[in-house]
Amino acid sequence: MALPQDLVREFDELVKNYPEKRAALILALHRCQETMGGWISPDIMEDLAAYFALEPVEVYGVASFYPMFRLRPVGKHVVSICHNISCDLRGAQDVIAQVCKLTGAPLHGTSQDGKWTVATVECAGACANAPMFDLDGVYHEDLDAEKIAKILGAVK
Amino acid sequence: MKAFDTYLLDRAKQDGAHKLESYRKLGGYKGLEKVLKTGLTPAAVIDEVKKSNLRGRGGAGFPTGLKWSFMPDPAKDPRPRYLAINADESEPGTCKDRVLMERDPHGLVEGSLIAAYAIRAQAVYIYVRGEYRLSHDRVRDAILEARAAKLVGKNILGSDFSCEIYMHKGAGAYICGEETGLMESLEGKRGHPRPKPPFPAMSGLWGQPTTVNNVETVFNAPFIIERGGAWLAGIGTKGSSGNFLCGISGHVNKPGVYELPFGVTAKEIIEDKAGGIWKGRKLKAWFPGGSSCALLTGKDVDVVLDHDSLKARGSSLGTAAMIMIDDSTSIARVMEIIARFYDHESCGQCSQCREGTQWLAQIFRRIAHGKGQPDDIDTLDALAKGMAPGKTICALSDAAAIPTLSAVRLFKDELMECVRKQRDPLAVKQPEYAVAGGHH
Numbered sequence: 315m316a317l318p319q320d321l322v323r324e325f326d327e328l329v330k331n332y333p334e335k336r337a338a339l340i341l342a343l344h345r346c347q348e349t350m351g352g353w354i355s356p357d358i359m360e361d362l363a364a365y366f367a368l369e370p371v372e373v374y375g376v377a378s379f380y381p382m383f384r385l386r387p388v389g390k391h392v393v394s395i396c397h398n399i400s401c402d403l404r405g406a407q408d409v410i411a412q413v414c415k416l417t418g419a420p421l422h423g424t425s426q427d428g429k430w431t432v433a434t435v436e437c438a439g440a441c442a443n444a445p446m447f448d449l450d451g452v453y454h455e456d457l458d459a460e461k462i463a464k465i466l467g468a469v470k
Numbered sequence: 471m472k473a474f475d476t477y478l479l480d481r482a483k484q485d486g487a488h489k490l491e492s493y494r495k496l497g498g499y500k501g502l503e504k505v506l507k508t509g510l511t512p513a514a515v516i517d518e519v520k521k522s523n524l525r526g527r528g529g530a531g532f533p534t535g536l537k538w539s540f541m542p543d544p545a546k547d548p549r550p551r552y553l554a555i556n557a558d559e560s561e562p563g564t565c566k567d568r569v570l571m572e573r574d575p576h577g578l579v580e581g582s583l584i585a586a587y588a589i590r591a592q593a594v595y596i597y598v599r600g601e602y603r604l605s606h607d608r609v610r611d612a613i614l615e616a617r618a619a620k621l622v623g624k625n626i627l628g629s630d631f632s633c634e635i636y637m638h639k640g641a642g643a644y645i646c647g648e649e650t651g652l653m654e655s656l657e658g659k660r661g662h663p664r665p666k667p668p669f670p671a672m673s674g675l676w677g678q679p680t681t682v683n684n685v686e687t688v689f690n691a692p693f694i695i696e697r698g699g700a701w702l703a704g705i706g707t708k709g710s711s712g713n714f715l716c717g718i719s720g721h722v723n724k725p726g727v728y729e730l731p732f733g734v735t736a737k738e739i740i741e742d743k744a745g746g747i748w749k750g751r752k753l754k755a756w757f758p759g760g761s762s763c764a765l766l767t768g769k770d771v772d773v774v775l776d777h778d779s780l781k782a783r784g785s786s787l788g789t790a791a792m793i794m795i796d797d798s799t800s801i802a803r804v805m806e807i808i809a810r811f812y813d814h815e816s817c818g819q820c821s822q823c824r825e826g827t828q829w830l831a832q833i834f835r836r837i838a839h840g841k842g843q844p845d846d847i848d849t850l851d852a853l854a855k856g857m858a859p860g861k862t863i864c865a866l867s868d869a870a871a872i873p874t875l876s877a878v879r880l881f882k883d884e885l886m887e888c889v890r891k892q893r894d895p896l897a898v899k900q901p902e903y904a905v906a907g908g909h910h
Contacts, residue, residue: 331636333550333676339658340641344600366658379660380641382600398562399761399807400719400793411901423906436644436811437562438601441719441791442726451603 317361321345325365336366339376343383352392353384381435389424389431391469393417394448397434400441409445409457410434416466471738474705477693478686478713479729482573488608490615493576499621501692502580505587506629510695515588519691521699523711527566528556528647528684529760529789531710531777540671541589541679551679553591554656555582555688557598557605558640558647561760562811563791566715567685569727571598571605574689575612579635581688583626584695586633589681594635597652600642610637644815648864649682651817662817663864686715706732710776714790718744721751721796730775737771739792751796755880759788761808762869764876768797785876800896801881802838802888805874809834812870823867826857830874838897842889851878 317325324345328338339362346358354377356370363370377383393413397406410432414421417430424431440446443455454465481487481496493499505515520535541551555578559567571578582594598606613635616622624632643661645651651661653675674680690712694702702712710732716739719725723745730739736758740746747753753768758775764785766773773779777787795804813831818824830853833846843849851874858871878885888894 331634334657336658337638337656340655341639344639344641376658376660380600380643382640382642397807398811399804400563400725402803402807403720403793403795403799407900411903414903420904420906423904435601435642436814437560437564439559439565439568439599441563441565441793442717443565444719444725448601453604 317346317358317365318349321349322365336368339366339368339373340380342366343373343377343380347383352388352390353386387424389419390429391450392431392433393466394433394435394438396436396438396440396444396446398437400437401444401446404444406445408459409447409462412459412462413447413466416463471734471742474713474731476713476729478689478715479569479574479727481577482569488573488575488612490576490612490619493574498576498692499580501695502583502621503627504695505584506627506631512588512590515584515695518699519588519694522690522694522702523699523709524687524690524694524702525710525777526684527686527690527714527789529561529762531787534683534687534690537671537681537683538585538588540669541681542672544590547679549678550593551589551591552675552681553582553586553589553594554649554652554675554680554682555594555596555685556647556649556652556682557596557602557609557685558652559602559685559789560599560644560647561762561789561791562808563717563719563757563760563793564789565717565719566727566789566791568602568605569715570685570689571602571609573608575605575608576616577689577692578609578685579612579616579622581691582635583622583633584691585681585683585688587631589679591681592633594633595638595656595675596635597638597640597646597656599640599646606637606639613637643817644811645817645864645866648866651864652682653680660817662819663866665863707774707776707778709778710787714775716743716775716790716792718792718794720756720792720794721748721753721799722746722794723748732776733774735771736773736775736792739775740771740794744794747794747796749796751798753794754797754799755795755801755804757788757791757793757873758785760791761793761811762865762872763788764872765880766876767880798896800838800888800894800898801877801884802834802894803897805877806831806834806838808873809870812866816866816870820862820867822857823862823870826853826867827870829853830870834874837885837888838894840888840891840893840897842885842892844889846889847878847882847885850874854878 419425419430419432446455525531646655646661650664655661670680809830813827854871854874858868
């Protein structure tokens with residue numbers, strides 16, 4: 315496998331922003347995850363290692379350090395629910411239970427139809443609008459049962 | 471609450487202020503123009519900021535002008551030098567920088583340029599936490615607009631000052647908000663904090679002189695330049711000048727991010743801004759500045775919000791993120807979550823932190839779930855005292871130990887009762903859901 319040409323071109327521009335090429339690794343991991351199936355496969359890590367002239371284990375070491383990088387396949391849509399203190403004080407556990415129920419996915423798992431992955435995340439910085447979840451990269455805040463049903467119901 | 475003037479959120483309250491045209495109409499880029507067109511030297515900019523007594527808004531409260539003055543003299547040290555903006559806002563309870571970046575991103579761009587001018591940096595890296603996509607995109611677009619208007623890049627506004635601004639993204643690790651962890655992450659590595667010394671001003675990004683400033687900190691710079699250091703120094707209290715952004719969350723009627731002058735009391739913020747404690751309940755405990763501060767009790771709401779007053783109460787201002795906890799809430803439950811968080815986020819380099827956070831999390835968890843052991847409270851106390859202060863490379867270990875020590879000191883009887891009864895009398899029945907085995 316090789317990285318798609320348009321990504322390579324994008325990375326070639328990106329690395330110019332830094333005195334050392336490697337600095338763009340985390341941004342490159344983000345772009346791969348965004349454009350290549352929602353997770354970082356071992357193949358992608360090998361390709362990135364080749365691009366950045368690093369050992370694959372170096373790329374794995376970085377990818378596995380950062381919670382936003384997923385090292386296993388995920389569903390078509392990912393719901394990341396904050397379960398830190400400000401959200402917990404305003405009902406994060408109820409949000410988790412409702413999202414799991416509506417999507418059919420267990421927490422930290424994927425629904426059988428492959429449509430949904432549900433996970434908890436630590437404080438997402440939406441504390442004054444708790445509780446919240448991030449659905450495919452978009453914040454949804456001030457959640458209640460009705461709002462959650464509406465948001466998830468609108469997802470194709 | 472006495473009437474006061476605002477400045478931090480004035481533009482953010484206007485629709486469309488994130489666009490350059492609106493920003494300029496609202497007085498934007500006047501500070502940068504003043505610096506570049508009236509021939510203010512970098513030293514004069516630093517002096518003005520020193521005069522203002524501005525202190526960092528990222529948690530540690532270090533004097534900003536002093537930090538800038540640590541950068542070596544370029545005549546003697548011609549190495550490239552950098553400004554890194556810490557927009558990795560991740561301290562639980564903290565959600566203020568996001569408001570500035572989403573709604574007033576040019577304010578950050580202008581503030582960054584003034585800071586870069588003062589420390590003579592050729593490049594600024596804005597490190598935004600990966601989850602803050604809208605913040606990232608708004609600041610990125612602001613930089614593009616500013617570059618097109620010759621406000622970023624070569625010979626800014628026709629002066630001999632050139633500076634690039636680059637966006638950089640984190641990927642969900644709290645430790646990257648620690649300035650040396652942030653630099654490692656910016657270099658494309660795991661966010662493992664570096665031992666200090668060497669300090670960033672001598673050896674930071676890629677071994678070069680570097681200053682790391684929080685978003686809200688540099689956001690103050692254009693106002694200081696335009697209105698003068700004495701103006702900011704005249705707002706607030708002795709030792710804490712200016713207005714600050716206070717995020718208040720948890721059990722209040724109107725959580726939010728409010729602009730306030732230092733010197734207001736917690737009670738005024740809770741009642742006049744946040745609409746009081748919700749559901750007619752009483753305040754049991756609160757964190758004044760994010761979850762790494764010592765807890766205070768409901769009786770402490772007479773305290774003035776500033777660095778010295780909170781220190782005198784045994785806590786700290788931190789990021790001024792007030793997390794409010796009502797009297798129906800279990801402290802064991804609160805601490806179970808806080809301890810879990812620091813355990814999750816410890817980078818693992820230092821054994822006190824790697825092992826300590828893990829034990830704190832386990833012990834608070836078993837206390838909250840009715841499985842506490844007779845000497846658990848003493849163990850928590852001993853563990854936390856072994857983790858801090860200043861025993862590790864960075865302050866994450868302290869961040870876990872400080873709330874633990876405060877919980878054990880203030881709520882010992884409540885925690886002991888959970889152990890004695892082998893159940894938490896204040897526990898709320900939580901809803902059930904399936905959890906997949908083993909997750910990343």
